[in-house]
Amino acid sequence: xxxxxxxxxxxxxxxxxxxxxxxxxxxxxxxxxxxxxxxxxxxxxxxxxxxxxxxxxxxxxxxxxxxxxxxxxxxxxxxxxxxxxxxxxxxxxxxxxxxxxxxxxxxxxxxxxxxxxxxxxxxxxxxxxxxxxxxxxxxxxxxxxxxxxxxxxxxxxxxxxxxxxxxxxxxxxxxxxxxxxxxxxxxxxxxxxxxxxxxxxxxxxxxxxxxxxxxxxxxxxxxxxxxxxxxxxxxxxxxxxxxxxxxxxxxxxxxxxxxxxxxxxxxxxxxxxxxxxxxxxxxxxxxxxxxxxxxxxxxxxxxxxxxxxxxxxxxxxxxxxxxxxxxxxxxxxxx
Amino acid sequence: xxxxxxxxxxxxxxxxxxxxxxxxxxxxxxxxxxxxxxxxxxxxxxxxxxxxxxxxxxxxxxxxxxxxxxxxxxxxxxxxxxxxxxxxxxxxxxxxxxxxxxxxxxxxxxxxxxxxxxxxxxxxxxxxxxxxxxxxxxxxxxxxxxxxxxxxxxxxxxxxxxxxxxxxxxxxxxxxxxxxxxxxxxxxxxxxxxxxxxxxxxxxxxxxxxxxxxxxxxxxxxxxxxxxxxxxxxxxxxxxxxxxxxxxxxxxxxxxxxxxxxxxxxxxxxxxxxxxxxxxxxxxxxxxxxxxxxxxxxxxxxxxx
Amino acid sequence: xxxxxxxxxxxxxxxxxxxxxxxxxxxxxxxxxxxxxxxxxxxxxxxxxxxxxxxxxxxxxxxxxxxxxxxxxxxxxxxxxxxxxxxxxxxxxxxxxxxxxxxxxxxxxxxxxxxxxxxxxxxxxxxxxxxxxxxxxxxxxxxxxxxxxxxxxxxxxxxxxxxxxxxxxxxxxxxxxxxxxxxxxxxxxxxxxxxxxxxxxxxxxxxxxxxxxxxxxxxxxxxxxxxxxxxxxxxxxxxxxxxxxxxxxxxxxxxxxxxxxxxxxxxxxxxxxxxxxxxxxxxxxxxxxxxxxxxxxxxxxxxxxxxxxxxxxxxxxxxxxxxxxxxxxxxxxxxxxxxxxxxxxxxxxxxxxxxxxxx
Numbered sequence: 001x002x003x004x005x006x007x008x009x010x011x012x013x014x015x016x017x018x019x020x021x022x023x024x025x026x027x028x029x030x031x032x033x034x035x036x037x038x039x040x041x042x043x044x045x046x047x048x049x050x051x052x053x054x055x056x057x058x059x060x061x062x063x064x065x066x067x068x069x070x071x072x073x074x075x076x077x078x079x080x081x082x083x084x085x086x087x088x089x090x091x092x093x094x095x096x097x098x099x100x101x102x103x104x105x106x107x108x109x110x111x112x113x114x115x116x117x118x119x120x121x122x123x124x125x126x127x128x129x130x131x132x133x134x135x136x137x138x139x140x141x142x143x144x145x146x147x148x149x150x151x152x153x154x155x156x157x158x159x160x161x162x163x164x165x166x167x168x169x170x171x172x173x174x175x176x177x178x179x180x181x182x183x184x185x186x187x188x189x190x191x192x193x194x195x196x197x198x199x200x201x202x203x204x205x206x207x208x209x210x211x212x213x214x215x216x217x218x219x220x221x222x223x224x225x226x227x228x229x230x231x232x233x234x235x236x237x238x239x240x241x242x243x244x245x246x247x248x249x250x251x252x253x254x255x256x257x258x259x260x261x262x263x264x265x266x267x268x269x270x271x272x273x274x275x276x277x278x279x280x281x282x283x284x285x286x287x288x289x290x291x292x293x294x295x296x297x298x299x300x301x302x303x304x305x306x307x308x309x310x311x312x313x314x315x316x317x318x319x320x321x322x323x324x325x326x327x328x329x330x331x332x333x334x335x
Numbered sequence: 336x337x338x339x340x341x342x343x344x345x346x347x348x349x350x351x352x353x354x355x356x357x358x359x360x361x362x363x364x365x366x367x368x369x370x371x372x373x374x375x376x377x378x379x380x381x382x383x384x385x386x387x388x389x390x391x392x393x394x395x396x397x398x399x400x401x402x403x404x405x406x407x408x409x410x411x412x413x414x415x416x417x418x419x420x421x422x423x424x425x426x427x428x429x430x431x432x433x434x435x436x437x438x439x440x441x442x443x444x445x446x447x448x449x450x451x452x453x454x455x456x457x458x459x460x461x462x463x464x465x466x467x468x469x470x471x472x473x474x475x476x477x478x479x480x481x482x483x484x485x486x487x488x489x490x491x492x493x494x495x496x497x498x499x500x501x502x503x504x505x506x507x508x509x510x511x512x513x514x515x516x517x518x519x520x521x522x523x524x525x526x527x528x529x530x531x532x533x534x535x536x537x538x539x540x541x542x543x544x545x546x547x548x549x550x551x552x553x554x555x556x557x558x559x560x561x562x563x564x565x566x567x568x569x570x571x572x573x574x575x576x577x578x579x580x581x582x583x584x585x586x587x588x589x590x591x592x593x594x595x596x597x598x599x600x601x602x603x604x605x606x607x608x609x610x611x612x613x614x615x616x617x618x619x620x621x622x623x624x625x626x627x628x629x630x631x632x633x634x635x636x637x638x639x640x
Numbered sequence: 641x642x643x644x645x646x647x648x649x650x651x652x653x654x655x656x657x658x659x660x661x662x663x664x665x666x667x668x669x670x671x672x673x674x675x676x677x678x679x680x681x682x683x684x685x686x687x688x689x690x691x692x693x694x695x696x697x698x699x700x701x702x703x704x705x706x707x708x709x710x711x712x713x714x715x716x717x718x719x720x721x722x723x724x725x726x727x728x729x730x731x732x733x734x735x736x737x738x739x740x741x742x743x744x745x746x747x748x749x750x751x752x753x754x755x756x757x758x759x760x761x762x763x764x765x766x767x768x769x770x771x772x773x774x775x776x777x778x779x780x781x782x783x784x785x786x787x788x789x790x791x792x793x794x795x796x797x798x799x800x801x802x803x804x805x806x807x808x809x810x811x812x813x814x815x816x817x818x819x820x821x822x823x824x825x826x827x828x829x830x831x832x833x834x835x836x837x838x839x840x841x842x843x844x845x846x847x848x849x850x851x852x853x854x855x856x857x858x859x860x861x862x863x864x865x866x867x868x869x870x871x872x873x874x875x876x877x878x879x880x881x882x883x884x885x886x887x888x889x890x891x892x893x894x895x896x897x898x899x900x901x902x903x904x905x906x907x908x909x910x911x912x913x914x915x916x917x918x919x920x921x922x923x924x925x926x927x928x929x930x931x932x933x934x935x936x937x938x939x940x941x942x943x944x945x946x947x948x949x950x951x952x953x954x955x956x957x958x959x960x961x962x963x964x965x966x967x968x969x970x971x972x973x974x975x976x977x978x979x980x981x982x983x984x985x986x987x988x989x990x991x992x993x994x995x996x997x998x999x
Contacts, residue, residue: 028442042722052718076426076636078373134621135614136636138373138426139564146557146610153830154603157800168736168801186717257714259740265713275434278427302719305707306726311445312709313552316438323431327423328416343847347840449680451861451885456869547835548865551678552709556834588840594827595794595844597995602828 013329014293017321024317028310035308042303043296051185055257056267056295058187059084061194062249063273064291065201066119066242068282070137072205073238074218079126079141080246081270082148083119087247088254089152090118092171092261096160100175107177111255112193112248119247120240122148127239131232137239145270153263160261171261180256190252195288197245202284214238246270272298275319279326294319338471344585344592345472350546352577352584353480354379354538354555358562359569359576360490361534365411366566367494368527369507369631372414373429375535376559377436382407382539384440384447387550391452400540407536410436411528419524425635433559441552448551455479455545477545479537483577486534490573503527507629538562564613568620570627586612669702669730669910671695672723674710676735677833681859682882684832687896688734688757694899699906712737720745724752730909732902733757736801742766753909758803760985762916769901769919771927772981773803773856773877774810775952776894778959779923779930779945780875781814783891784852785822786941787873788815793824794845794853796863798832800998803984804856809991810959811854816993818944825850826996835862842866852891861885876931883931890934892945901927920981924953965992 022032043049063080070077094114095107102110126140153169162172182188205211214234217223249269254261276294280286297319301312338346358375365372372378385406390399414432418425455477464474494500505513506520514520542558543550561583568582569575586609593605671692679689685708692704705728707719716738720731724745732755733742739759746754746766759768784793793815795808808826815822825845829837838855839862845853846867854875855863860882867874868886876882876893883890901921908914921927930949933942951957960979966972966989973979990998 024442042725046725048721048725052721078426078430129618134618136567138636139567139617140614142560143564143610143614147607150603150607150830154601157603158601169799186714253714262713262737264711267711267713267715271430271434274427274430278424278430299718302707302710302715302722305709306705306719306722311441311552313438313441316434317442318438320431320433320435320438323427323434324413324417327428327431328421330423337849338847340848343844346847347843350843351840445678448678449682449686449859449861451865453865542836546839547862548839549835549859549861551681551833551835551859554835556831556836588844591827591837591840591844592847594996595825595841595848595850597825599997601997602830606830 009329010289010326013325014322017318017325020321020325021318030308030310035304035310038303038307039297039300042307043300048185049299051187053292053295053299054187054191055185056299057291058190058194058252059249059266059269060273060276060291060295061198061287062245062252063269064276064280064287065197065273065284066246066249066270067274067277068280068284068287069201069205069245070238070242071277071282072211072218073214073234075130075235075239075242076138077123077126077141077239077242078138078274079123079144079243079270080249080273081266081268082141082145083122083243083246084250084253084266084270085148085152086122086250087115087117087119087244088250088261088265089155090121090247091115091251092160092174092254095174095178095255096171100177102175102177104177104181107175108180108189108255111178111180111251115247115251116244117247119243119245119250121243122247123239123243124236127236130239131235149264152261156261156263162260169263173260174255178255179259180252182256186257188252188256190248190256193248193252197248198284198288205284246273249273267298272319275323279323281330293322297322340592340596342468342472343595344588346475347588347592348581348585349472349476349480350584351587352580353483354541354546355558355562355565355583356483356577356580357479357486357538357541358535358559359565359580360486360573361407361531361538362562362566363531363569363571363573363576364490364494364503364527364534365531366571366632367507367629368503368524369510369629369634370414370418370524370528371425371429371563371632371635372411372432372528372531373426373563374414374432374436374559375429375562376555376557377433377440378407378410378532378535379539379542379555379559379562380436380440380553381410382536383543383554384444384539384550386536386540387452387543388444388447390454390544391447391450396455396544399544400537403540403544404533404536407534407539408529408532411532411535412525415525415528419521419528437553444550444552449549451549452544454543454548455541477541479541479545487573487577494573499523499526504629507631509630535559535562561609561613564617567628568613568617570620571629572627582616583609583613668727669699669906670705670723670726670728671702671730671732671906672705672720672726672728673707673732674716674719674734674738675706675708676710676712676737677858678708679706681833681861682885683860683877684858684896685734688732688898691896691898691902692732695902695906698899698903699910702906710735710738712741714741716741717745724749729753730755730906736803739768753914755905758984760918762918764916767905767914767916767919769905769927770803770984771896771898771901771925772920772922772984773894773928774806774959774984775922776928776930777807777854778810778814778952779949780854780892780894781811782817782945782948783933783937783941784811784854784873784875785815785818786938786944787891787936788819788822788852790849790851791819791822792848792850793822794842794850795824795826795994795996796829796838796841796845796853796855796857797826798829798857800828802987805990805998806983806987807856808994808996809987809989812991812993813959813964814948817948818941822993824994826990826994828997829857832858835859838862839866842870842872846870846872864890873934873936883934886934888935891937892933893931895929895931897926897929901925920984922952922981923949966990966998967992967994967996
């Protein structure tokens with residue numbers, strides 16, 4: 001069932017990007033083999049590193065879906081970063097407001113619902129602006145990313161600050177009933193949720209009538225009229241769904257990894273998710289593969305610093321090259 | 336002698352708006368050709384880092400500025416084969432360019448972190464700078480600030496009064512018709528990318544040489560994205576880019592002036608202002624901008640999947 | 641897939657596996673250090689780096705792994721784990737935001753010792769250290785108060801966290817000893833490093849009449865340079881490498897000198913005598929010093945500073961001696977009470993005379 005030709009093509013493309021990156025490394029006087037060696041050994045070569053790849057993968061899967069689902073309707077959601085922050089904020093608020101004796105079977109769903117609500121709310125304004133024809137969602141979601149960061153800062157430094165933490169900007173630690181448990185290392189149940197979300201998205205988009213219709217319309221108002229599907233409502237539904245998914249990314253990060261809400265807890269997951277979605281041409285299974293690849297590279301960035309003395313932002317180059325080659329290959333077919 | 340609040344604010348607004356202006360002006364050229372580069376952020380970073388590096392090493396500011404501009408132009412051109420020749424999705428390509436710019440500038444810019452040079456100093460204009468009240472605001476800025484108005488006119492002239500400009504706009508409106516009329520659409524679009532990149536590179540150079548006097552990773556802090564928003568705000572008209580940049584620069588400067596004068600407002604709320612104001616104005620001005628979007632660009636937004 | 645396509649795939653996989661195994665470091669004393677910014681920032685991170693260099697000189701056979709630009713989030717845990725994987729037995733986490741990540745990793749590796757800068761929690765293998773910046777800031781404040789003709793001082797910083805608020809307060813108190821009417825205006829830029837905002841802040845403060853500016857940001861170069869360009873005085877922070885950027889306006893600065901502290905702590909760990917605790921020291925312990933004075937500092941001011949420094953070291957002068965009111969008029973330290981080094985971790989107010997928000 002796996003498209004072998006596509007797999008071979010993807011491997012070739014990845015190799016192409018790696019080769020280009022090697023040239024750059026050589027030009028800087030670094031040994032590419034050493035660099036790749038430390039990148040892979042620190043991630044795939046030991047149990048901890050491998051686990052950490054999954055830790056990064058979990059939010060990426062959510063934020064990639066946050067881009068891919070609206071993309072089926074032709075919408076460009078660049079607001080994953082902001083939506084995940086608002087999701088985290090609302091989840092944190094719920095966990096702090098609902099008392100500390102909550103059992104897990106209740107607490108965790110509460111955080112998830114709150115997280116999805118937060119992300120969806122943050123996507124609502126761009127969605128409405130777009131559906132009313134006021135402003136394209138690309139710009140509005142982008143601008144709101146910056147606002148979201150400050151909103152979280154405002155609450156964490158202000159009303160939600162932990163009074164017992166000596167004035168450090170962070171909330172109280174969440175009660176155990178809300179924390180998402182881990183399997184091994186820091187790999188947590190968010191992985192299960194993310195995989196379920198992927199499967200659900202694939203199901204809805206590819207096998208339901210509604211999914212078929214939104215793909216067929218692709219944002220074209222005339223086509224939507226013909227199908228009898230109200231475009232305005234579809235826009236709001238898919239963008240808010242995307243926001244909700246991104247909200248889960250943020251929720252997972254604070255409920256499983258951080259244990260409390262702090263400012264700046266996201267490592268660019270929103271933008272990386274955008275990258276992954278495009279690398280994967282918005283297809284759920286490919287999102288899993290590309291997400292894994294990007295997670296490996298992103299996780300490997302630290303080892304570049306420790307072993308090679310390169311700034312960890314160097315991996316951005318590799319990721320950009322990957323996206324370039326994939327986009328170039330697909331050309332006009334990228335959809 | 337000390338500027339009052341309004342003076343200080345306006346002078347700060349003008350300075351802060353300069354990099355936004357140049358980047359948005361460059362992006363206007365690109366979008367008039369029916370293309371969109373979301374990665375202006377990356378281009379600005381390249382301009383900022385290269386200009387700082389070259390100016391530091393050579394000791395020559397003009398050389399540094401030129402190098403920054405050239406770096407920006409060439410960097411933008413990277414999009415050419417991708418979006419013009421291959422027709423790849425422009426929004427994703429732009430973001431890839433942003434990542435590339437972030438990574439590249441961090442990569443070789445590392446050697447320059449922690450160093451500083453004098454860079455572009457303010458150039459008070461004789462006589463004018465002593466005018467009461469306005470003198471301090473308008474005429475004690477650096478060279479690139481003074482060149483904003485001339486550049487805006489130059490680009491306006493280029494686009495509306497030269498054959499090249501008209502051809503470019505035709506390409507942006509309807510590529511097939513332009514092609515049929517004999518235009519080399521591919522070349523024109525590449526040229527637009529290059530020119531746009533020159534200006535974005537200059538914007539970055541202003542940040543590192545005139546404002547910060549140093550280089551750090553990620554110096555632009557999202558200004559490239561703001562520039563893209565400003566193009567829409569200006570309804571793709573070069574002459575409107577300046578007021579747009581001033582508005583945004585004004586909110587940036589307001590926030591810091593309020594803090595410096597002891598205003599009792601949360602710094603976080605103040606920080607949100609620039610983005611919220613931009614969003615609000617974009618929504619309010621939608622009628623006047625919607626009709627002006629180049630047709631070719633509409634395609635990019637409405638059919639991207 | 642045909643055979644000719646399988647082979648490259650198999651080879652690639654084999655290559656990846658080969659690369660993935662990697663090699664382990666040789667066992668010796670390895671210290672892992674995490675920096676929140678760049679070690680060449682002529683500021684906070686450079687000061688740490690310089691301290692590590694001194695540590696290497698003082699303890700032969702010791703090697704240091706340094707990571708720069710480590711985010712203050714859970715990502716830091718991974719960096720620490722990687723260092724430990726490479727054989728590090730001591731981790732120096734040189735930024736406030738690394739505390740919780742370091743504690744998490746400490747719980748997993750009881751044999752590794754964690755030294756955290758400016759934290760307030762403890763664990764059997766986790767201790768903290770900090771230089772008492774507010775003492776030095778008090779002395780710097782004296783220089784500022786003496787130098788300022790307008791009576792307006794400026795303080796540019798990132799976030800309103802306790803040790804920064806304490807420093808701002810100490811700065812104002814020190815300045816008041818020279819000019820009882822002096823005010824300090826605080827601006828926050830929401831980032832440890834944002835040169836563009838910092839330049840804007842200097843200009844805005846200068847516009848408002850401030851003529852001496854100081855800062856707690858990670859990379860003060862831009863502020864010092866911009867101040868020089870505006871013709872106002874500056875007082876540096878973190879590293880005395882800054883003086884070169886403001887030959888005329890430089891007054892003095894607060895410089896961390898972590899080398900001796902690192903050496904002391906690392907030697908204790910190696911010898912097995914280290915115990916978890918909050919190591920705090922001020923000027924008297926050599927963890928900080930005042931940078932050399934600029935050309936405009938008068939002899940009288942230098943003498944006053946030297947005197948105050950001696951009194952602080954001798955314990956005769958306690959900076960936060962009550963009654964002290966905050967800038968909303970509320971009394972925060974009662975008459976007869978003295979606030980000590982604990983204020984580094986608990987301050988949530990700004991002193992009278994400071995213009996700005998504490999939250």
